[in-house]
Amino acid sequence: MKKIMPMVLASALLLAACTPDKEVDEEVVQEQKRVETTIIPSNQLSANYYRTLVPYKESAARGAVVSNLYTKYDVSEVETSLMRLSQSIFDTEKYYFQEGQYIDRDTVYNWIGRYDEEKNEFGLNPAAPADMDPTQRAKEAPNYLAHIVEQNYLTKTEDGKVTLGGVSIGLALNSIYYYQREQYGDYFEEPINEEKLLAEGKRIAEEVVKRLRATDGLGDVPIMVGLFKQESRNSIVPGTYMATAIAEKGAATIGDWTALNEQYVTFPMSSPEDIYRELNTSFQNFKQDIDSYFANYTSVIGRAFYKDNVVQQLNIEVPIQFYSKSEIIGFTQYLTGILYNEFPADLSIEVDINSINGTEALVLKEAGSTEPTVHIYH
Numbered sequence: 001m002k003k004i005m006p007m008v009l010a011s012a013l014l015l016a017a018c019t020p021d022k023e024v025d026e027e028v029v030q031e032q033k034r035v036e037t038t039i040i041p042s043n044q045l046s047a048n049y050y051r052t053l054v055p056y057k058e059s060a061a062r063g064a065v066v067s068n069l070y071t072k073y074d075v076s077e078v079e080t081s082l083m084r085l086s087q088s089i090f091d092t093e094k095y096y097f098q099e100g101q102y103i104d105r106d107t108v109y110n111w112i113g114r115y116d117e118e119k120n121e122f123g124l125n126p127a128a129p130a131d132m133d134p135t136q137r138a139k140e141a142p143n144y145l146a147h148i149v150e151q152n153y154l155t156k157t158e159d160g161k162v163t164l165g166g167v168s169i170g171l172a173l174n175s176i177y178y179y180q181r182e183q184y185g186d187y188f189e190e191p192i193n194e195e196k197l198l199a200e201g202k203r204i205a206e207e208v209v210k211r212l213r214a215t216d217g218l219g220d221v222p223i224m225v226g227l228f229k230q231e232s233r234n235s236i237v238p239g240t241y242m243a244t245a246i247a248e249k250g251a252a253t254i255g256d257w258t259a260l261n262e263q264y265v266t267f268p269m270s271s272p273e274d275i276y277r278e279l280n281t282s283f284q285n286f287k288q289d290i291d292s293y294f295a296n297y298t299s300v301i302g303r304a305f306y307k308d309n310v311v312q313q314l315n316i317e318v319p320i321q322f323y324s325k326s327e328i329i330g331f332t333q334y335l336t337g338i339l340y341n342e343f344p345a346d347l348s349i350e351v352d353i354n355s356i357n358g359t360e361a362l363v364l365k366e367a368g369s370t371e372p373t374v375h376i377y378h
Helices: 064-068 074-086 105-111 132-138 194-213 274-293 325-342
Strands: 026-030 035-042 096-101 147-157 161-175 176-180 187-191 222-229 240-247 263-267 301-305 310-319 348-355 357-364 373-376
Touching: 064 147, 074 132, 074 147, 074 161, 074 222, 074 240, 105 147, 132 176, 147 194, 161 194, 176 194, 194 222, 194 240, 263 274, 274 301, 274 310, 274 325, 325 348, 325 357
Parallel strands: 026 161, 161 222, 310 348
Antiparallel strands: 026 035, 096 147, 147 161, 176 187, 222 240, 263 301, 301 310, 348 357, 357 373
16 A cells, blocks of 8 residues: 555645646746736646646635535535536646636625616526515525636746636526525525526526626637536535536627536435446445444445446545544555455545544545555544
């Protein structure tokens, strides 16, 4: 088994390498209203990661996402999956990542509000007359749009400057509308029909692109838009993007939409569908092996990401109650062995072993590898 130094795994794909290399970081000028000198890091972890400019610029809408998305899983997923999907348009070898600089926090809040001719003419959610009761509003005019994520992708020009090369927009949509029938009363749920949600998402996307085209600096760059369906408030898996489309350079309208078939699921399942049955069996066998190691019950949870009905990644969380480091080391070695025995060789797996003190050990198994990467935290 390989051992690695302490590390923090980030699900975001924007990590820029910070270790020294023979290559030298490149100092360039960023084109904008005022000239700024910035640095392009020389290192890139892999083709799956964008390099980011130094100094790092935070989003103009920073902080708005937390209050508008229901779970911590969706907060992360809406941004990281947008970055992943952007790679098909903006090559990681040619483009650099920067958080959105054009849609600020106030604009986000205005756009995700309800349309009101007098109070908020920029609202992208349906208008709701004052005399419409809460239940009727939930059924006929729910809030579809929950949040807007902007990402900028920069390119280097021939004269050594970096300039905006494209924009990606993630529109986070509500799959469930939560409402109260009376002030301070209980919350009720109204599921939103997926076909209707998709139609409303496309309508909102067209309007967002139209507004961006009227924004200084965004008139002639490609704009990719993704429609993200967030999960319910009590979900333990994130939502996924339903569809993407592109407004080509200078185009005021969006081109054809591409439907996406992506899902996050949890294991074990009591009655799995056919596409999940084989992995569910492997997971149950793995869980039984873990249970046999303990005198008491352990709640092992798996979360898998499927794309086009094929599993891409499995993350497993194993809570333990060990107190000695020797016990943790022994258990981690045992777990690593059964990991290879129970799961397919071509599946990437990450196992997080944790206790009330936090993460105790991390096991990474890459697809096709014969030796895992293991780290015991001290």
